[in-house]
Amino acid sequence: MEVDPFYRNLPKIELHAHINGSISTETIDELLAKNQQEGKQQLDITALQRWKAGLEKGESMTFDGCFDMFRLIHQLVDNCEAVAIVTRNVIREFAEDGVRYLELRSTPRDVPETGMTKRSYVESVLSAIHESKDAGLDIIVRFMIAIDRGRDLKTAQETVKLAKEFYASSGGVVVGLDLSGDPNKNDVRDYIPFLKEARESGLKLAIHTAEIPNVTESLALVQLPPDRIGHGTFLQPGDGGSQEIVNTVIKYKTPLELCLSSNIIGQTVTSFDNHHFKFWYDGGHPCVICTDDKGIFATSLSQEYQITASTFNLTRDQVWELSLKSIEAIFADDVMKDKLRNLWANEKSKLEFT
Ligand code: 5GP
Numbered sequence: 453m454e455v456d457p458f459y460r461n462l463p464k465i466e467l468h469a470h471i472n473g474s475i476s477t478e479t480i481d482e483l484l485a486k487n488q489q490e491g492k493q494q495l496d497i498t499a500l501q502r503w504k505a506g507l508e509k510g511e512s513m514t515f516d517g518c519f520d521m522f523r524l525i526h527q528l529v530d531n532c533e534a535v536a537i538v539t540r541n542v543i544r545e546f547a548e549d550g551v552r553y554l555e556l557r558s559t560p561r562d563v564p565e566t567g568m569t570k571r572s573y574v575e576s577v578l579s580a581i582h583e584s585k586d587a588g589l590d591i592i593v594r595f596m597i598a599i600d601r602g603r604d605l606k607t608a609q610e611t612v613k614l615a616k617e618f619y620a621s622s623g624g625v626v627v628g629l630d631l632s633g634d635p636n637k638n639d640v641r642d643y644i645p646f647l648k649e650a651r652e653s654g655l656k657l658a659i660h661t662a663e664i665p666n667v668t669e670s671l672a673l674v675q676l677p678p679d680r681i682g683h684g685t686f687l688q689p690g691d692g693g694s695q696e697i698v699n700t701v702i703k704y705k706t707p708l709e710l711c712l713s714s715n716i717i718g719q720t721v722t723s724f725d726n727h728h729f730k731f732w733y734d735g736g737h738p739c740v741i742c743t744d745d746k747g748i749f750a751t752s753l754s755q756e757y758q759i760t761a762s763t764f765n766l767t768r769d770q771v772w773e774l775s776l777k778s779i780e781a782i783f784a785d786d787v788m789k790d791k792l793r794n795l796w797a798n799e800k801s802k803l804e805f806t
Pocket of ligand 1: 471472473522558559560600633635660745
């Protein structure tokens, strides 16, 4: 899609980006070439190439298909050096797209064959974040450690322990905990004690909620309440949610991280104009436009803003407000929020609003 320079130049906040789902085709090629040079067995990425070709042709994809792609990418990103390369490249790509504040998230993994542990995984992400800062990239980056609900409770417990340690030692770079993974797997209520434990230690909670219809689960999650909701696709009554769920989200003013292309490609939303953005935005609820997995869904944050604006007939002033108001939802203190608001004010005069 041709993206209008207005959306590229718009300063943007990205709050829902999974590191491995954000991997670009260039980074995949870089890692494959590196593996070849090092004489490693080449990974068969035919399924990923087919997926990307299907996207270009506008073919129907499935929600389960996304998770197959994550599993394939995890086979490629199986060592600390690869984790650092992907993180560095993802940060640079977001910076080039005009993202000025970025909260990345990722699930720490152990790969005994390469010596990668959950701890060294997180250290590799953090070292890439520090390198990007030292390189002078015009982007502020924070990190959330993710629990994969598809894995067992013992793993979730270890992940929370690690998140608490890094929250205390990372000098403010680790800011929160994400709960993600296949929503068809396990009962999310079993993970709630870990979420509460993380919150008690100061970590913010960004929780994937209502990606598929499940009233009991969605109600339990929104009642926590989390600091932000990821997707929130099926919160509404008649749509797999309930009025009580909607009322709870409104009561707590819990910001929604909305990822339009992701929901269309994963087929949890039937068309852009049916996207739940409209319901929440029209109600004045805090909404943040995000990419989810810019690599897997072949998108960019600029493109997501453009899609939102063209689908819902937003004026450029409204798009500007949407971006500016996203600052309220970041996991940072008022000093950082004021800093970003000043930056936005400085950038405004450089944009063409007509
Ligand atoms: P990673 O955590 O390895 O950096 O990013 C990929 C992982 O993020 C996936 O394996 C999955 O656990 C999670 N993820 C990425 N996109 C989505 C999504 O749209 N929904 C859910 N529930 N999880 C996702």
